[in-house]
Amino acid sequence: xxxxxxxxxxxxxxxxxxxxxxxxxxxxxxxxxxxxxxxxxxxxxxxxxxxxxxxxxxxxxxxxxxxxxxxxxxxxxxxxxxxxxxxxxxxxxxxxxxxxxxxxxxxxxxxxxxxxxxxxxxxxxxxxxxxxxxxxxxxxxxxxxxxxxxxxxxxxxxxxxxxxxxxxxxxxxxxxxxxxxxxxxxxxxxxxxxxxxxxxxxxxxxxxxxxxxxxxxxxxxxxxxxxxxxxxxxxxxxxxxxxxxxxxxxxxxxxxxxxxxxxxxxxxxxxxxxxxxxxxxxxxxxxxxxxxxxxxxxxxxxxxxxxxxxx
Numbered sequence: 001x002x003x004x005x006x007x008x009x010x011x012x013x014x015x016x017x018x019x020x021x022x023x024x025x026x027x028x029x030x031x032x033x034x035x036x037x038x039x040x041x042x043x044x045x046x047x048x049x050x051x052x053x054x055x056x057x058x059x060x061x062x063x064x065x066x067x068x069x070x071x072x073x074x075x076x077x078x079x080x081x082x083x084x085x086x087x088x089x090x091x092x093x094x095x096x097x098x099x100x101x102x103x104x105x106x107x108x109x110x111x112x113x114x115x116x117x118x119x120x121x122x123x124x125x126x127x128x129x130x131x132x133x134x135x136x137x138x139x140x141x142x143x144x145x146x147x148x149x150x151x152x153x154x155x156x157x158x159x160x161x162x163x164x165x166x167x168x169x170x171x172x173x174x175x176x177x178x179x180x181x182x183x184x185x186x187x188x189x190x191x192x193x194x195x196x197x198x199x200x201x202x203x204x205x206x207x208x209x210x211x212x213x214x215x216x217x218x219x220x221x222x223x224x225x226x227x228x229x230x231x232x233x234x235x236x237x238x239x240x241x242x243x244x245x246x247x248x249x250x251x252x253x254x255x256x257x258x259x260x261x262x263x264x265x266x267x268x269x270x271x272x273x274x275x276x277x278x279x280x281x282x283x284x285x286x287x288x289x290x291x292x293x294x295x296x297x298x299x300x301x302x303x304x305x306x307x308x309x310x311x
Contacts, residue, residue, distance in 0.1 A: 025111045027072035029056050030063040033093040033101070037062075044070065044111035049285070050078040051105055061104040065090045070111035071146075071159060074104040078289075081106075081282055086146065086159045098157055110147075131215040133176040134169040135160045135208070139197040141167050150261040151212045154182040165208035169194040174215040177308040182209045190308055212262065214307050222265040222302050224249045225256045228286040228294075240301045243271045254297040258283045263304040267297045274299075 024043035031037035040056040042048060052058035058078075066072055066087055076082035076099070085099035094101040132150065137143035137160055146160040155162040162182070170176055170191050180186035180203050189203040198205045226232040226249060235249040244251040251271070259265055259280050269275030269292050278290040288294040 025067040025070050026109045027067065027070060027087070027107075028065045029061045029104070029107075030065075031056060031060050033062045033095070035063050035065055035090075035092065042072070042107065042109045044109055046107075046109045047080075048107050049080070051107070052078070058105050059102050062094055062101040063090075063092050064094070067111065070109060073108045074099060075106045076103050078105045079283075079285055080108065083157070085157045088144070088159050131171050131174055132213050133171065133174060133191075133211070135165045135211075136167045136169075137164045139166045139205070141169060141194075141196065148176075148211060148213055151184075151210075153184060153210050155209055155211075156182070162209045163206050166198060166205045167194075167196050168198070171215065174213065175308075176214075177212045178203045178208045179210045179212075180204075180207045184210050184212060184305070188308070212307055214261075220260050221304060222260065222263055222280075222300070223258045224254045224297065224300070225258075226250075226253045228255045228288075230256050230258060230283075230285065237265075237300055237302050238304070240273075240299075242273060242299050244298055244300070245271070251298045252295050255287055255294050256283075256285050257287070260304065262307065263302065266301040267292045268299040268301075269293075269296050271298045273301060 026041055026043040026046065028039055028041040030039045038055060040054060048054070050058070061074065064072060064087055066089055071086055071088045073084055073086045075084045082105070083099060085097055091097060132148050134145050134147050136145045144160055146158055152158065165178070168176065168178070168191055170193055175190065175192045178189045178191065178198070180188070186209070187202045189198070189201040195201070221236045221238040223234050223236040225234045233249060233253070235247055241247065254267070257265060257267070257280055259282055265280045266277055267280065268277045276292050278287070278292040284290065286294070
C-alpha cells in the first residue's frame, strides 16, 4: 500500500512538473511594486481592450514580470490608445520607466515562436502572418529587437529605443522609411529589403527616431462601420465628405472606424463639418466613448500623410 502511494505521489509530481514546463508563456501584472499584491497573468496572443472589471483592475499596475522571449505592451487608455510602453524584461517598479505606475488600461502580449528569429546573422525571421519590419539594436540583426507592423512616430518608449537602431529586416512585399527625428522628420532612408547595417545610409547607425511602414495590400484611408467592433455595412474614405446623406454608410449610422497608418480622421456630428467632433489617429471599435458619439456622424474630414514624403 505504501509503495503504491509513493508511486502515485511521484506520478502526480511528474504531471505537475510537466504542466509547469508546458505552461503558456506571457506576462504577469502586479498591483504593487516588487512583484507583490494582486496579480494576473496574460498569455501569448492576448489583446485586452480594457483592464477594468478584471482582477488586476484599471490604472493599478505597478510591476511586471515578462517570460523569456515575450513582450508586453501597456497602454494608458483602453482599446490600445494613448501613451504606451513595451517591456521585454521584468520591471520591479514601473516608476523607473517613462510610462509610470498605475496607468495601464489595456495591453497586448506577444511571445516569439521557436525559430521565429533563428539563424543569427544568416537567418531570416519566420514571418508567418506577420508583416512589417524588425529593428535591431546591433548590426547583423543582433541585439535587442522589435517588430513594427505599422508606423511609430517616437521610439523613445519602445523596446528598441530612439537612436539605437543599427540593422533592419524588412518582410517581403513591405517597405520602410527610417527618420532621424521623431514625428517623421529629419534625414530619411527608404528600405525595400533587409539591411545588416545602416552605415552609409542617409539616416545612419544609431540615429533612427521614427519610422513609416507600408506592405502590399495594406489598408488605406479611413473606413467607417455601421456597427461596433468593425462589423456591418462599411465604407472607406480617402478624402473629405461634407454630407453622408447619400453614402453607402449613411448619415447617423456610424459606430466604429478603422484608421490606416499615416491617416487622421475627424468625424462631425452635423453636415458641413459642424457640431461636436472627434479626431481619430487610430482604430476606434466603439464610438460611444467618443465626443461625437454613436450613430451621430454626418460628415468627415480625412488627411493621409504621403508615405515617405520627405524623400
